[in-house]
Amino acid sequence: MLRIPLLAGWRWLLGLLLLSLLPPLYADEGGVIHYPRRTDGDEFRSVYELALLQLALEKADSPLRLEPSYYSMEQERALVNLERNERLDVVWSVTSHEREQRLLPVRIPLDKGLYGWRIALLPSSREALLKNVRTLDDLRPFSAGQGHDWPDTDILRSNGLPVTISANYGSLFRMLQAQRFDYFPRSLIEIWGELEHPRSKQLVADTHVLLHYPAAMYFFFSRQRPELAETVRLGLERAIADGSFEHLFQQHFAADLQRAQLNQRQVIELENPLLPSATPLQRRELWLTPLSPAR
Structure with a gap:
């Protein structure tokens, strides 16, 4: 049996008591x-x-x-x-x-889940570019722009879609305007704020297609x-x-x-091979399906 001398034992117990009274450790000393x-x-x-x-x-x-x-x-x-x-x-x-x-x-x-629902940004001079896209095969002739380290880049490529990459987020808007690629897929919760930014003054949101993959x-x-x-x-x-x-x-x-206006769009479903099996898809309260049931 472990024996602790009387004085040392009191110090040990006092130390435990003081530790119990301390606040929890946070990200740094300033919380x-x-x-x-x-x-x-x-x-x-x-x-x-x-x-x-x-x-x-x-x-x-x-x-x-x-x-x-x-x-x-x-x-x-x-x-x-x-x-x-x-x-x-x-x-x-x-x-x-x-x-x-x-x-x-x-x-x-x-x-x-709305980062997996995507609308294309387009140059305003090419706003009808995706008008006749109905299937994934119809979309494949066009090149998408993405960040070089974004999971979406691999998701699009795994579905056979060509992708042009950049290491800088802001440069993607300039590249789109210069037609270095054809469209820039943005999530439903990104695109409208981005269109209000000065760098998007020559860009528009496509009105025809809605890409979807679980994310x-x-x-x-x-x-x-x-x-x-x-x-x-x-x-x-x-x-x-x-x-x-x-x-x-x-x-x-x-x-x-x-x-x-999602119900007026052609939905194109993509697979996401990067989605971990631990994703809580069974918890329906955590997800939003933005299309009406009739869709």
């Missing part, structure tokens, strides 16, 4: 969660995700506060920093087998920070249960979904 900063002018792309993350923290009764990284980061750099547990505590991204192996996902789709955007955390992931998971589950998740989602995207 801050660092997320990847957007480049100047692109902050609108993070408004919903940050609002949802803040909601999750509030529902989990967490005192953590959110701060952007010092420098802006493209997606892959942010994922690498998160994987190394350096300078970042959370990243939100479309999931894939590879990302779930590297990082710790909270498997609640922030987008309710989910998650909050990802370092595998060294399971307690942070659990805090956010708990907060999201509580927000789902009390309706505040749905309220926030509708507040941000209800008008966009109506604007898209």
Whole structure:
């Protein structure tokens, strides 16, 4: 039997008591969660995700506060920093087998699956480009633009669609205007905000086609920070249960979904070979099918 001298025993017990009274460890000593900063002018792309993350923290009764990284980061750099547990505590991204192996996902789709519903951005001079597209074969003669490290790039290619890539998000809009590729598929919850940006003044949203593949955007955390992931998971589950998740989602995207006039479009279904088997497709409350039942 382990014997602890009397004085040492009291110190040991006192140490346990003090540890029990300390607050839980947070992302750093200041209780801050660092997320990847957007480049100047692109902050609108993070408004919903940050609002949802803040909601999750509030529902989990967490005192953590959110701060952007010092420098802006493209997606892959942010994922690498998160994987190394350096300078970042959370990243939100479309999931894939590879990302779930590297990082710790909270498997609640922030987008309710809408990142897999895509409308094409087109040059305004070519707004009728996809008018006669009815099938996947009809779409294959046209080239899509995508980020070099986006899962969507591999998804489109795996379905036989040609893709032109860029390492920089902003450059894709300039490349589309220069007709370096034919169309730029954007999610239902991205496209309208992007069209309001000055760089899209010569672009329009296609009115004919709706691409769909199963996809989910998650909050990802370092595998060294399971307690942070659990805090956010708990907060999201509580927000789902009390309706505040749905309220926030509708507040941000209800008008966009109506604007898209989805039932007037030709739907083209794609397969997603990157979708992990652990994706909670059976939890119907986590997903939104944006088309009416008649579709």
